[in-house]
Amino acid sequence: MSDDATAFVPGHITGFFSAHPDDDPAVAGSRGAGVTLSDGVTVTVEPADEPVVTLDGEAVEMPPVADVLSALGVTAAVRADSELPLGAGFGVSGAMALGTALAANAVFESGRSENELVTLAHEAEVRAGTGLGDVVAQARGGMPIRVDPGAPDHGRMDGIPARPHIEYVAFGGLSTADVLAGDTTTLTAAGETALDALLEEPTVGRFLSESRRFARDANLLTDRVEAAIDDVRDAGGDASMAMLGETVFAVGSGLSDAGYDPERCRIHPAGATLRSE
Amino acid sequence: MSDDATAFVPGHITGFFSAHPDDDPAVAGSRGAGVTLSDGVTVTVEPADEPVVTLDGEAVEMPPVADVLSALGVTAAVRADSELPLGAGFGVSGAMALGTALAANAVFESGRSENELVTLAHEAEVRAGTGLGDVVAQARGGMPIRVDPGAPDHGRMDGIPARPHIEYVAFGGLSTADVLAGDTTTLTAAGETALDALLEEPTVGRFLSESRRFARDANLLTDRVEAAIDDVRDAGGDASMAMLGETVFAVGSGLSDAGYDPERCRIHPAGATLRSE
Numbered sequence: 001m002s003d004d005a006t007a008f009v010p011g012h013i014t015g016f017f018s019a020h021p022d023d024d025p026a027v028a029g030s031r032g033a034g035v036t037l038s039d040g041v042t043v044t045v046e047p048a049d050e051p052v053v054t055l056d057g058e059a060v061e062m063p064p065v066a067d068v069l070s071a072l073g074v075t076a077a078v079r080a081d082s083e084l085p086l087g088a089g090f091g092v093s094g095a096m097a098l099g100t101a102l103a104a105n106a107v108f109e110s111g112r113s114e115n116e117l118v119t120l121a122h123e124a125e126v127r128a129g130t131g132l133g134d135v136v137a138q139a140r141g142g143m144p145i146r147v148d149p150g151a152p153d154h155g156r157m158d159g160i161p162a163r164p165h166i167e168y169v170a171f172g173g174l175s176t177a178d179v180l181a182g183d184t185t186t187l188t189a190a191g192e193t194a195l196d197a198l199l200e201e202p203t204v205g206r207f208l209s210e211s212r213r214f215a216r217d218a219n220l221l222t223d224r225v226e227a228a229i230d231d232v233r234d235a236g237g238d239a240s241m242a243m244l245g246e247t248v249f250a251v252g253s254g255l256s257d258a259g260y261d262p263e264r265c266r267i268h269p270a271g272a273t274l275r276s277e
Numbered sequence: 278m279s280d281d282a283t284a285f286v287p288g289h290i291t292g293f294f295s296a297h298p299d300d301d302p303a304v305a306g307s308r309g310a311g312v313t314l315s316d317g318v319t320v321t322v323e324p325a326d327e328p329v330v331t332l333d334g335e336a337v338e339m340p341p342v343a344d345v346l347s348a349l350g351v352t353a354a355v356r357a358d359s360e361l362p363l364g365a366g367f368g369v370s371g372a373m374a375l376g377t378a379l380a381a382n383a384v385f386e387s388g389r390s391e392n393e394l395v396t397l398a399h400e401a402e403v404r405a406g407t408g409l410g411d412v413v414a415q416a417r418g419g420m421p422i423r424v425d426p427g428a429p430d431h432g433r434m435d436g437i438p439a440r441p442h443i444e445y446v447a448f449g450g451l452s453t454a455d456v457l458a459g460d461t462t463t464l465t466a467a468g469e470t471a472l473d474a475l476l477e478e479p480t481v482g483r484f485l486s487e488s489r490r491f492a493r494d495a496n497l498l499t500d501r502v503e504a505a506i507d508d509v510r511d512a513g514g515d516a517s518m519a520m521l522g523e524t525v526f527a528v529g530s531g532l533s534d535a536g537y538d539p540e541r542c543r544i545h546p547a548g549a550t551l552r553s554e
Binding site: 102105106109111112113114115117141142145152158159160161162163164165199201202203266267269270271273274275276 | 379382383386388389390391392394418419422429435436437438439440441442476478479480543544546547548550551552553
């Protein structure tokens with residue numbers, strides 16, 4: 001058993017999705033597509049007598065993290081440092097769950113494979129109702145397409161072979177749990193249509209146009225998100241809304257060109273990974 | 278159509294494998310495990326009137342690269358710059374095929390997904406007889422376990438969640454094509470045994486011990502490879518042989534500690550990726 005271990009998990013913005021609930025949390029998940037970000041969450045795990053979870057120095061309740069530790073049968077202190085806001089559509093809770101799984105496995109020598117650790121984190125997110133597809137996307141990196149839903153033994157992933165720069169502005173939060181707990185029939189129909197279209201032409205331009213159509217058809221656009229997307233497009237750029245947060249993301253310098261003051265990052269090529277020894 | 282595009286593909290050392298030929302090159306492949314390396318191959322593709330392939334500035338015949346270009350229906354100049362020797366068990370031919378697929382898709386806007394591009398490169402390697410499992414491993418990064426053989430629609434991958442430093446010494450080449458063309462019954466039985474053991478305990482230590490057992494049982498050890506592995510172990514380190522090359526790899530400072538002058542690198546976290554725009 002080592003003293004501590006650290007993992008980095010990229011942020012993940014979903015552009016569109018369909019919800020696929022199931023009694024088995026490894027089978028449940030979402031289909032859809034998104035971008036993983038070089039901005040993300042660094043998670044350090046060390047053995048402790050009492051479980052404690054901090055996010056940017058503040059103690060937090062984070063059920064998916066507690067669930068992962070419980071599944072591994074360990075008691076630990078988990079310290080997360082995030083470059084991204086919580087609850088604004090960046091997959092921070094999924095990142096904390098997955099980072100905890102990777103780092104705790106290293107510290108406690110739990111002997112799980114990467115797929116097993118991704119599965120633990122995915123199941124924990126599904127059970128907590130905080131996400132359906134972030135964890136498998138964050139494990140993969142790049143611009144992930146969730147072709148079939150669920151943990152690695154059940155789902156299937158592909159990707160858009162492109163690495164644009166990304167800009168984003170977060171206006172505020174939306175509750176993933178509230179949206180997922182509501183009627184998702186319209187949302188899921190819009191998500192399935194978008195995925196079919198993207199798989200026909202897996203490019204950045206198609207991803208963004210289908211994401212915009214999804215946000216509109218699923219009635220998730222807020223006024224200020226819609227206004228920012230329009231501003232970017234009026235300036236000749238391409239943007240859409242993060243699912244689920246009041247967040248706009250653009251490729252290249254789309255938000256800067258439209259007069260916003262965005263955060264800038266890259267597509268994360270790797271997916272979640274232990275820090276090199 | 279852009280002027281050119283560049284992809285980086287990590288090197289890949291297989292520690293053990295079993296061969297699973299099939300008439301369909303997308304179904305054919307290998308099971309096994311290995312390490313992807315931060316040392317790798319950078320591939321740049323640009324449109325050209327006549328196809329030409331160079332490796333480190335020298336024109337080369339590289340059938341898998343020609344096959345990938347042909348499958349995409351394009352004519353291009355392909356320039357590969359490798360940090361790794363050809364034919365010594367580092368997956369350089371697979372890297373060239375996969376890098377060509379990713380970069381050519383970007384240059385010619387061929388509109389393929391990442392899985393489709395990995396499939397083209399995998400099929401090209403299988404048809405050329407130069408490899409069975411490097412391409413899918415190089416697409417994934419990390420310490421890939423090939424649980425089921427074949428291209429993404431057929432195979433299944435997992436990984437060892439560890440990121441040790443790697444050292445390697447290449448004494449010379451072995452012909453992958455010659456070994457694969459021979460009787461692979463003994464080799465495949467040894468590879469299946471090793472994979473079962475690794476899946477029981479997916480750790481770096483188990484990977485290396487099973488790799489050594491495989492090299493011995495499959496009768497692939499040469500004298501100088503065996504001597505170097507023994508030297509590393511006598512110095513308290515852990516090492517095995519690259520499949521297929523007269524190459525020894527060790528974790529941490531294993532070869533340095535034993536008095537060798539190795540190349541040093543890290544596990545590549547990302548897998549093959551287009552260079553960021």
